[in-house]
Amino acid sequence: MARIVMKFGGTSMAGIERIRRVAQLVKRQADAGHEVAVVVSAMAGETDRLVNFCREASSLYDPAEYDVVVASGEQVTSGLLAIALQSIGAKARSWLGWQLPVRTIEAHSKARIEEIESDALISAMQSGEIAIIPGFQGLSDDGRVATLGRGGSDTSAVAVAAAVKADRCDIYTDVDGVYTTDPRIVAKARKLKQLTFEEMLELASVGAKVLQTRSVGLAMKENVRIQVLSSFTGDDAPPADSLPGTLIVSDDEVEESEMERQLISGIAYDKNEAKITLTRVPDKPGAVAAIFIPLADAAINVDMIIQNVGRDKGETDVTFTVPQADLPRALDLLDQAQDEIGYNRLIPDTNVAKISVVGVGMRSHAGVASTMFSALADRGVNIQAITTSEIKVSVLIEEDYTELAVRVLHTAYGLDAED
Amino acid sequence: MARIVMKFGGTSMAGIERIRRVAQLVKRQADAGHEVAVVVSAMAGETDRLVNFCREASSLYDPAEYDVVVASGEQVTSGLLAIALQSIGAKARSWLGWQLPVRTIEAHSKARIEEIESDALISAMQSGEIAIIPGFQGLSDDGRVATLGRGGSDTSAVAVAAAVKADRCDIYTDVDGVYTTDPRIVAKARKLKQLTFEEMLELASVGAKVLQTRSVGLAMKENVRIQVLSSFTGDDAPPADSLPGTLIVSDDEVEESEMERQLISGIAYDKNEAKITLTRVPDKPGAVAAIFIPLADAAINVDMIIQNVGRDKGETDVTFTVPQADLPRALDLLDQAQDEIGYNRLIPDTNVAKISVVGVGMRSHAGVASTMFSALADRGVNIQAITTSEIKVSVLIEEDYTELAVRVLHTAYGLDAED
Incomplete structure (x- = not known):
């Protein structure tokens, strides 16, 4: 039995059918006896729609009000995933950024997570309830909604994983892992079984757009094991305990399996x-x-x-x-x-x-x-x-x-x- | 100088152009020296869209998660109106239901407002800042988002007006007041200058769909003067201090002007x-x-x-x-x-x-x-x-x-x- 944080991006959350599929993936982990928290993005396209509203309203918009508007996208998908999980018999509830709270520092619209109060979250997870947390947002020290900047949901997921001391943070994307290079260029590119945080940082910052760079830096600092995997693997999805994606871990952990390197x-x-x-x-x-x-x-x-x-x-x-x-x-x-x-x-x-x-x-x-x-x-x-x-x-x-x-x-x- | 709560429905908030027009109406009141709070609905159609998401996710959805999803509509318009007001030089900020908080009781998805903590709101208004509050929602005693049921924004506006002891609650709709009867049936129907809460309750419950019945009942209980007026009056909008709509007041107040009755x-x-x-x-x-x-x-x-x-x-x-x-x-x-x-x-x-x-x-x-x-x-x-x-x-x-x-x-x- 493990404690797992699962993160789903906007493509995985785009519409009720896909949210149902995510619910199945999440329930499979819970059914396997794991304690599960889920961090979600807004539906694909929704954040753009909301950002455009702000820009139309004023080219010089107030970042604090921008945060109020834009954070609503993840709020919606959090509630919908909770409903979808409940409808297939799982215990689940949403925890909004201000509810935990996820405390942030620095400027609105580009906040950084300082601390996540995890007591309520951990006891909910221990009771067998799946905790759903909107990514990308938290509570600023002025008591208002704060967002982390575009792509911040990966960072939210890693921060939640660190706060609840998760065994692993699974990042579900539209690719099934990190490859040796861009498969569109090299047909023989191979999916990597594992790589280190440092390697991922170098690969991400020079072009392999799988994970937000900030989230990898945070995972390295907090030593959170990340697995990158696909939410579109069809009905032949692997059992809950296999590691079908790419594992991103610390140097030490790689050293121990040096033979495979x-x-x-x-x-x-x-x-x-x-x-x-x-x-x-x-x-x-x-x-x-x-x-x-x-x-x-x-x-x-x-x-x-x-x-x-x-x-x-x-x-x-x-x-x-x-x-x-x-x-x-x-x-x-x-x-x-x-x-x-x-x-x-x-x-x-x-x-x-x-x-x-x-x-x-x-x-x-x-x-x-x-x-x-x-x-x-x-x-x-x-x-x-x-x-x-x-x-x-x-x-x-x-x-x-x-x-x-x-x-x-x-x-x-x-x-x-x-x- | 007066303290005024203004409420705008979904049609008035449908899109950035209309939100800009609302900002102009609000700023005119602030410029006249009044203290102003604004209660907003979601964009027309948005609440339906969100409700349908919940229904698609599960026919038996959890009302607490429904509230998380559906409350996002007013959150968006609150932030956008704040941005639009700031862009024309007004001081404004949004106050979400959980921030004030607007405390509610009873069941999720059909909550009732119990109390609004108004100290921060009043001092913001007194400092010349326009306070924008999403209608239809509050904070339940379980610490989660609660919504008031469809049409609840009128009730929110009256509750805010009672909490800040406003001189008047102006409800902006797509009609310019309450008429002696349905103008579609009687071309010679006249707009009423004023009527009592009791009369409005009888007219509303038997067909004149201008105000949510609950909000009129609350206004009667709290003795909040309501003005119903149109947000679509064009550029020849009346000056800030006139009362161009229909005033809904207590019996006593009508008695004093009996001659006009x-x-x-x-x-x-x-x-x-x-x-x-x-x-x-x-x-x-x-x-x-x-x-x-x-x-x-x-x-x-x-x-x-x-x-x-x-x-x-x-x-x-x-x-x-x-x-x-x-x-x-x-x-x-x-x-x-x-x-x-x-x-x-x-x-x-x-x-x-x-x-x-x-x-x-x-x-x-x-x-x-x-x-x-x-x-x-x-x-x-x-x-x-x-x-x-x-x-x-x-x-x-x-x-x-x-x-x-x-x-x-x-x-x-x-x-x-x-x-």
Whole structure:
């Protein structure tokens, strides 16, 4: 018998038929003797509808009132799932954010969960009642409704799991797990049985959109085991106690099953970066700072940075990447600072992609980066920039080569599924 | 300067454009220096949508979870009206039912308001902030969301007005006041400047669907002055301090302006009654009780009752009316009780209408009933039954004569508007 938190996203909650299906999945866990809490999103499309109402009412809407409006979506699905569970003979009730309460801090519309009062929740669960909690929301310290920002329901689920000391937080989505790479690019992509929080953070932030990054960070901090799995598995759904999805766990837990480990867990890509090159920057103290301080002040996140060896004495080219959405602002700021920085030309390039190889295994194995570089070189893919971290190597390449590069690396690291 | 509660129904809140228009009406009152609280309904159609979700999820839904789902409609419009008011420069915030709280008692989905904690509300209003309160809902004594039953927002508005000791509760609807009768039947129907709570109760319960009956009863008990007026008056809306609608006030207040009083305030009609006649009921003690006790036990509301003089010695015919919706059940019960009652035949008739003449003035004037009977007789309208109260005379007639009877009486009591 375990204590499990189950989380269902908007696609799983879109309409009464799907909510009935969710009720069946939840009841199966309860019937197996587990204590169950469920965190739900609003019906797919509903949050957009409510956000648009707020925008129509005023382009500068009050975040506290926005929260009142938008939080209603999850309130509706919480009540409906309770009704659907009761109708198939399960004991269930909804607990709204202000009822537990789920205490939040910081600003309305982008609140963070500080604490969840879990006593009532735990005793309800221990009595065999399924607890249903609307995701994405809580009670602000001004006594009003607060929401966590888009996608916050994953974070709610992990926070509830931490508060009730759950054995596992099962995140049901429209995919059945985390894959070694995007299956739309590599047909032989494999579903991972498990990976670490750190690996998931690297894979999520560079393109594998399965879990909200914040929720993975919280799970790592609170050591909440997450399972990612699909709510659309048909009637041949696995029994309640199997782990059919991808388990995301701490480093320690992975260590214990080291034999199963791959060197590399996955290949990610990101086409949303833009490259900026400044030519003939004076090669003197303070020049590089003059470039990056105005960008940091404007909260523009600079990712990869390379400083080329100067062609002429006392001069150097500086290249770096920023999110494409921030490119116009970044160019504007650098243009204004041209005299101060003293560069010659400002060259933007959006025709780039970042390809990343991720795996905790690379900590103890040399040669991961060189395998990457030679595999790409063999197929004529030119590398424009490189960054590395303890568990990741990323390269910047021309965007047109993205799919080729992902496939080449997937094969090079032995990730292809066997037929 | 006054303290005013304004209430807007679902039609007035249907979409952002209309919410903007409501914001203008509210701001005009605030700009005139009044302290303002606003009670809102859900967008027209939204409550139906949410109720249908519950019904789809389970035909036997849990009323407590139904309340969680359905209360979200007013939560949304509360937040949106706050945003719309802020966008035109007014100070405003929403106060949800659980925040004040609006304490309710009795069952979920048909709760009654017990008490509204008004301290925070009053100090907000005194500071010049417009308080927006979702109608129809409150906090049950189990700490959960409770709703008041359909149409409960009128009642919420009156309860808020009583709690903050408002000078007036303005109910904005899609008509601009209470009329002497249905303007669709009598083109010369006049808008009433004022009438008493008792008159409004009689007019509402017999057909003039302007205000929820419960809210009028509460207003009478708490002595809350109500004004009924339209939220669709166009740009030529009256200034904030005029009273363009119909004022519903206590008897005492009307007495003071007696000169303006009409003998009769209005003519109402109701086509939703059904007549039942039992022939040849034994004229002995207990026979009538045997008819009405089973109906009362089944919560079927019997309205008009007439006992005809027996044709044969020791026998009598008994005729009475019930709501048409309850007719099948009533017939079934009476059929089962035939032996006990001892009647001969059971004759239902749905081809009837009740016409009522209402006015507090009839207390002090004789001849109201006789005017009614002779006016109807002159035009060949046969009266099947009569009931009277202190401020009302009602007759049952054949349904086809409804419009004729209403027009005849409207003229007979001098209610026709002058051209």
